Amino acid sequence: ITTSSGSEFLLQADNYHTISKWHDAIKRTTDNLSKGAAGKASDRPGIRRANSTEYLPRHGLPSKTLSLPRPAPESPCTKEPKPEHRRSHMFKSSKLNYSMSDSADKNGVKNRLKKFITRRPSMKTLQEKGIIKDQVFGCHLLALCEREGTTVPNFVRQCVEAVEKRGLEADGIYRVSGNLATIQKLRFLVDQEVEFNLDDSQWEDIHVVTGALKMFFRELPEPLFPFPFFELFVEAISEYKGQLGLLLFVISTSI
Structure with missing residues (x-):
């Protein structure tokens, strides 16, 4: 103006x-x-x-x-979107496509796992086919003896014989721990029912044999002294007179 x-x-x-x-x-x-x-x-x-x-x-x-x-209004058709708007739109589109594909992949994996689990054979079937065998470690003592047809498990008998043969003079017998890796190796052979000889040089350390024997008793589902006879064993140990006779009586009644 x-x-x-x-x-x-x-x-x-x-x-x-x-x-x-x-x-x-x-x-x-x-x-x-x-x-x-x-x-x-x-x-x-x-x-x-x-x-x-x-x-x-x-x-x-x-x-x-x-x-x-x-001023003439701008046509929405001719208005060019800003670069950041285009990038945001592209990001949303790619994110949507990715989420859809990711969801489809998850559903596919879930369906395959479901089919695999439903078609998996039972434990009894695998045992009948020999794919899964009953192990020695962790097995119930009565079931193990019935399977082997003995009153004392073979592994226990072999360990006791090895200790009586070359371990009675060893220091700290049943107290000193042996090499854990060697003990686990011996356990694997026993569970797989592979023939082994405790007189071999790889088992020359008697503490490995006693360590494996202690592990066997430690992993029993039921203790060596059964739960129903626990009170009787405690009573027998607490008696000073006739202790041996009472222990023999308890053991004979529990067998």
Whole structure:
């Protein structure tokens, strides 16, 4: 806007609504000034637009003189999305595709595992086919003796014979621990029913033999002294007279 005194003002706003308010305020002010100075210097020039020779009349401003062109709305079809919006859309799309494929893979794995478990043969079937054999360590003492057809398990008998043959003079017999790796190796051979000889050089350490024997008794499902006869054994041990006879009686009744 250029005033009659030659001053120029540039009015600018970010939206059309603000410009409209400014236009209305300027129009009202110009009208009031025109009414107050109606009898003074009627030939005094009024306010004109910048870059224009057209003066605005003081007595009433037509709405078309300061009407500002309304900016044309941008078409949503021609508006190009910002790069970050495109990246966000691509990320969401790829994430959706990945989640769908991941869910399908999980369902496939779940179905395969379900079929595998349902088709798996029972323990009894595997034992009948000889795939799974009853082990010696951890087996019930009565079941092991019935399977071997003896009253004393073969492994226990072999260990006792080896100790009586070459271990009675050893220091800390049944107290000193042997090499655990060698003990586990001996246990594996016993469980797999592989023939072995405790007189071999690999079993020359008698503490390995006694360690394996202690492990056998430690892993029994039921202790060597059965639970139903626990109180009788305690009573027999607490007696000073006739202790041996009472122990023999308890053992004979428990067999």
